[in-house]
Amino acid sequence: DTEVTQTPKHLVMGMTNKKSLKCEQHMGHRAMYWYKQKAKKPPELMFVYSYEKLSINESVPSRFSPECPNSSLLNLHLHALQPEDSALYLCASSHRLVENEKLFFGSGTQLSVL
Amino acid sequence: DAKTTQPPSMDCAEGRAANLPCNHSTISGNEYVYWYRQIHSQGPQYIIHGLKNNETNEMASLIITEDRKSSTLIRPHATLRDTAVYYCIAGGATNKLIFGTGTLLAVQP
Numbered sequence: 129d130t131e132v133t134q135t136p137k138h139l140v141m142g143m144t145n146k147k148s149l150k151c152e153q154h155m156g157h158r159a160m161y162w163y164k165q166k167a168k169k170p171p172e173l174m175f176v177y178s179y180e181k182l183s184i185n186e187s188v189p190s191r192f193s194p195e196c197p198n199s200s201l202l203n204l205h206l207h208a209l210q211p212e213d214s215a216l217y218l219c220a221s222s223h224r225l226v227e228n229e230k231l232f233f234g235s236g237t238q239l240s241v242l
Numbered sequence: 243d244a245k246t247t248q249p250p251s252m253d254c255a256e257g258r259a260a261n262l263p264c265n266h267s268t269i270s271g272n273e274y275v276y277w278y279r280q281i282h283s284q285g286p287q288y289i290i291h292g293l294k295n296n297e298t299n300e301m302a303s304l305i306i307t308e309d310r311k312s313s314t315l316i317r318p319h320a321t322l323r324d325t326a327v328y329y330c331i332a333g334g335a336t337n338k339l340i341f342g343t344g345t346l347l348a349v350q351p
Contacts (some may be wrong), residue, residue, distance in 0.1 A: 132285075144253030158281040170341035170342060170343055170344060171286065171331065171341050172341070173338060173339070173340065176338065184338060218285050218286070220285070220286075227272070227273075227274055227333055228274060228291070229292075230276075230291065231252075231286075231288060231339060232288070233279075233287065234285050234287045235283075235284055235285050236284075236285050
């Protein structure tokens with residue numbers, strides 16, 4: 129199994145809603161990542177987890193709250209989002225958080241904030 | 243992480259080799275060069291990476307200049323399914339990959 133699975137594929141939410149994005153991998157990877165991608169732009173790194181601990185937070189607003197409950201699962205909790213947060217949210221994983229590792233990406237969750 | 247510069251778009255005829263250039267003149271000695279591609283509506287897909295030597299795998303070849311300031315990704319015998327945005331990334335000490343703007347490769351029939 130070389131897949132990173134993201135659910136849901138599409139999500140529409142209001143600015144007062146609370147929702148969560150889910151990401152799962154069963155490759156035994158111990159580093160997991162969240163990226164945000166606006167239309168026609170490159171992916172932007174948001175968070176990195178290594179061995180279930182937050183390792184990198186790229187100054188992301190607190191309305192985005194990541195969680196890594198176990199080595200296979202990564203969540204992104206969303207609360208009080210703004211319309212400009214509408215984007216494709218990509219999850220990725222790698223064997224370890226070191227150089228010379230390739231990232232495996234999921235297909236993403238397309239989020240629309242109304 | 244070193245900044246990379248790629249042409250915004252390129253065309254390639256189906257069946258011909260696609261040669262995608264990348265400049266990374268500020269790359270440091272311990273930074274790898276990675277290539278990913280993103281087909282429309284999908285997540286990025288790893289292609290290849292290298293440090294100093296040229297590399298080849300089942301997807302592509304990576305040619306890195308001796309001074310490491312530039313590289314070329316070669317996708318032999320391009321097909322219509324190779325139409326995608328190709329990202330060249332010069333990686334830092336951790337696997338914190340910062341994507342640049344990439345090259346949109348359009349493979350023409």
